[in-house]
Amino acid sequence: MxxxxxxxxxxxxxxxxxxxxxxxxxxxxxxxxxxxxxxxxxxxxxxxxxxxxxxxxxxxxxxxxxxxxxxxxxxxxxxxxxxxxxxxxxxxxxxxxxxxxxxxxxxxxxxxxxxxxxxxxxxxxxxxxxxxxxxxxxxxxxxxxxxxxxxxxxxxxxxxxxxxxxxxxxxxxxxxxxxxxxxxxxxxxxxxxxxxxxxxxxxxxxxxxxxxxxxHMFHLFFKMSWMGEVSKVPIFGDGSNIIPxxxxxxxxxxxxxxxxxxxxxxxxxxxxxxKNTMEDIIKAVTLVLGPGKTQNVSKEEIYLIQELTQTDIDSLLVNxxxxxxxxxxxxxxxxxxxDGMVENIEQITEEYKQTRGLLPLRICILGPPAVGKSTIAERICKHYKLHHVKLKETITETLDNLELCVHTEDVENDEGEAQEFLDTLKENMNENEGRLDDQYLIRIMRDKLRTKPCMNQGFVLDGFPKTYEQAKQLFTGDEEPEDLQSKHEKKIIPEFVFSVDATDDFLKNRVLNLPETVVEGTSYTPEQFLHRLARFRERNVEDQTVLNYFEDLEIHPEHLDITSNDDSEYQLVTEKICKKIGKPKNYGQISEEVEEEERRQAEQQLKEQAAQRAEAERREEEEAQQRDQRWGEWNQHLEEVRRQEHDLLESQSGHFRNYLMRDVMPTLTQGLIECCTIRPDDPIDFLAEYLLKNNPEAQ
Missing domain, CATH: 3.40.50.720 (NAD(P)-binding Rossmann-like Domain)
Incomplete structure (x- = not known):
């Protein structure tokens, strides 16, 4: 050639x-x-x-x-x-x-x-x-x-x-x-x-x-760490094998x-x-991307990982x-x-996120109480696989984690510092009737936004910060910045801000129509709600509002109005937000979730088919019963008609029988006897003439 x-x-x-x-x-x-x-x-x-x-x-x-x-x-x-x-x-x-x-x-x-x-x-x-x-x-x-x-x-x-x-x-x-x-x-x-x-x-x-x-080869550990769905990333075997x-x-x-x-x-x-070992590599990855903790598992467990081929497994276990x-x-x-992965792990993880488009979405939803911020936030979190950050739940989570840290013998945790912070929070809550001062709220919320899950996938900040000062402290710090854009913490400040609003009459009617079981024990009692609504309106007529803070950073809030309690209204608002944000910047559904969704849909389809079959059988049985009932009624009616016809015939035939027995049968019998005696050539004609001559009526 x-x-x-x-x-x-x-x-x-x-x-x-x-x-x-x-x-x-x-x-x-x-x-x-x-x-x-x-x-x-x-x-x-x-x-x-x-x-x-x-x-x-x-x-x-x-x-x-x-x-x-x-x-x-x-x-x-x-x-x-x-x-x-x-x-x-x-x-x-x-x-x-x-x-x-x-x-x-x-x-x-x-x-x-x-x-x-x-x-x-x-x-x-x-x-x-x-x-x-x-x-x-x-x-x-x-x-x-x-x-x-x-x-x-x-x-x-x-x-x-x-x-x-x-x-x-x-x-x-x-x-x-x-x-x-x-x-x-x-x-x-x-x-x-x-x-x-x-x-x-x-x-x-x-x-x-x-x-x-x-x-490619190490993608399993990067993905596992980034998604944060395991508390400890596995190391297969003792992890001492050196991987070139x-x-x-x-x-x-x-x-x-x-x-x-x-x-x-x-x-x-x-x-x-x-000359990094498997343990060195996995620990480096999880410290930067994930929970920061690992656990040794048996080598055999690596064969249970569906994402790894035999070539991958052999390569990861090489020494x-x-x-x-x-x-x-x-x-x-x-x-x-x-110098290898471990020495350059920050650069490698940044490449990983940029190449795969795993960029966190940071969203803040603001608005008056009872406007439906949480409903919208939950839908956005589900669509984009983000973390829903609410003030009350975050405070509870922080207290629980501090209690666990204090009572758990974990050398990685500073028990003394945790105990001190826990005591400080409890004391402050006792002094403020269960509330916390802004300095503690800011620390708790900032720590939450800095957690690996929020830093990796992103978050939806629900209804916080409430004031300009809280926003400045949360995203900028204590110093008064000349240029807010240069001082704020870029890794936690929201990229998208949505202001959801409704009229006061709509919000009041909505809260008044809530079931008592829902209102009990919450801040939606009439007195508390009206007080919260009034405070929200007062804060948002000032010169320095939370929305002003974001405007100063050239993050322009999107304003959305709620006019109805219908689910379609919130669906429409959610769609507007998703259109503004764009496509998800994460893995989407993992294979297990896809399989679970397919299984759920299959089960739902089977249930619907079973329900349809049951309904068809019920209708068929009902129709059969109705046919049997109509057939029985028709047979019964037919028998009645036959009986009536029989009775009518019986009543009408008595006179004719008497007539025949009295007037016809004697003459006919005598004619038959004469016919048998004479034996004419045409018996029928003979019998007809005989009956005419001897007709009893003619006589």
Whole structure:
């Protein structure tokens, strides 16, 4: 097959990447698309990197030809197109795929995520090797493999098993039992690159477990921590196993260097400098994103996690010390995370949230008492999976947590501080007839908004703050800011503020019509409610209101009116709020919730079908009973008619019988006797004439 290299700028490189929509390949493609060919050949100091990036950006028109043109295969053609992919191919026959490979300078196959790509990668490198003589220029094949092909390698020094492996030991490597196909392909790739390396060079990059840019292998722990649905994040086993890792962009940087440098060595280990254990990694993740607590569980429990494949499980349980010696000494990589996940966990978690769009929604709903703020807030929380923050419930929760902290022997908690704060709150409540001063309310509410669940998913602040001063203390602090926008706590201040209102007459009628059982023990008794409503109106005619505070921060409240108690009214208001806020910025329903919802709908459907069948059976039985009843009545009526007809016939037939017996039967009998005696030729005619002659009436 002739080489199909297209005419293109001389300095550009056409790069093929398999399965380019997957985690690793997508990020490698995106990285290369942003690179300039040959950029890694220039040595930069750390201080010069930013300056050089600016220079390259300024000179972009001059170097636009020195680019990577990335093409690749996708599982199926979708409407979503990647801007960093020049061409996408799907469902190609191998002849068609080879045609596209022949037009590329660099062919990259990643087999770290899906073992089903091993067969295709083996075919691709072999097919290209067979076409060497038809190449019009040099081609490069890069296999991105995994350090799991080192998993069972014997220690370099039996007496000191902590000595790490390096690239130099790659001939001695022994694969994990489930990764024999990987190491076989690695050996084939290295072998095929030795025949005519001037025309066709091949490389193997043994990647550590990849992280960053939204996560893949470690996604389970990030998601579990972010969602906060478990009090302690599990560590499978004792967690002491060392996991070689690399940031996905650093892996892409290694590949960029391989393309630019065309090194003589064919095998590279791509890992960062960390020697982090599973326990180190999980603790770091949960401290930044989650509850901050972990618990060791048996290794076997990892097999119960549906989100993890067998490849993921094997990789997470690996225990391997290995160093990227060649990469460190020969390549020019601008490391994103050279020291590993734990040292850069803040940056990694920020990447995770930004890449996956897991941005918290912070909402505040204000309005007079009994206007329905909580009803609206609950619906918004359900729609967006946010946390409903109400003042009374937060105070109760804080007191309960302090009581638990005081009575629980937990070295992580400062029992003395908790006891002191609890005593202070109780004393203040006793002095104020169950209420708390603003300074304590602010502290409690700020601590609530700073909790990991509220910081991760977001919250709906229901009816608080009530005054300008409370808002300033909660979101800005004690100092009087010259520029509120620069001083407020951006991580807890609401992005959206909604002011829900109604007329006083509507609110009074609504409260007066509440059932007594609902009003009892609440602040909705007529006297308390009227007092609360009057205080709310007084606070909101002043110059400094809560809404004014948000206006000063250029957070413009949305005003909504309630005019009816109908559920449709609140549904309409909720829809307006959701339209203003936009789409959810979280995971949405997790698989368990989806299954539960599907199960609930299925059960509901079965109940409805059962009810429909029962109703049909009831109607059928009722109709059968009615038919039986009508049939019985009809039969009874028919019998009565027959009896009446019989009686009528009986009453009418007596006269005729008497007549026949008296007048007809004697003459007829005598005629029959005469007929038998004479035996005429026509007996009937004879009998007729006889009856006429002897008719009793005629006589």
């Amino acid at each position: 002739a080489d199909q290299t297209e005419k293109r700028p001389p300095n550009s490189r056409r790069v093929f990447i398999n399965d380019v929509e997957q985690y690793a390949t997508k990020n490698i493609a995106k990285f290369l698309d942003s690179c300039v060919v040959g950029a890694s050949l220039v040595e930069f100091g750390e201080a010069d990197v930013e300056e050089e990036d600016d220079r390259l950006q300024d000179e972009q028109p001059k170097i636009k030809d020195a680019t990577f043109q990335v093409v690749g295969t996708v599982s199926s053609q979708t409407e979503e197109k990647f801007s960093f992919i020049s061409e996408e191919y799907s469902r190609l026959k191998r002849e068609e795929l080879l045609h596209h490979l022949m037009k590329c300078d660099v062919i990259i196959y990643d087999i770290t995520q899906h073992p089903n790509q091993i067969d295709e990668a083996q075919w691709a490198v072999s097919a290209l090797h067979e076409e060497i003589d038809t190449f019009s220029g040099h081609k490069m094949f890069i296999l991105v493999s995994t350090i799991m092909t080192w998993a069972t390698t014997k220690p370099v020094d039996k007496d000191d098993p902590d000595i790490p492996f390096t690239d130099e030991h790659y001939r001695k490597r022994k694969a994990h039992p489930n990764f024999h196909d990987h190491i076989s392909l690695e050996k084939l790739v290295v072998k095929l690159g030795k025949t005519k390396s001037s025309q066709f060079s091949t490389y193997v990059v043994a990647s550590g477990l990849q992280y960053g840019m939204g996560e 890792t690399i940031h996905i962009n650093d892996l892409a940087g290694v590949i960029q260097n391989v393309i630019d440098h065309k090194p003589k060595s064919q095998y590279f280990v791509a890992v960062d400098d960390s 391997l010390r290995i160093e990227a010696l060649y990469v460190k000494e020969n390549f020019n990589i601008h490391w994103v995370s050279e």
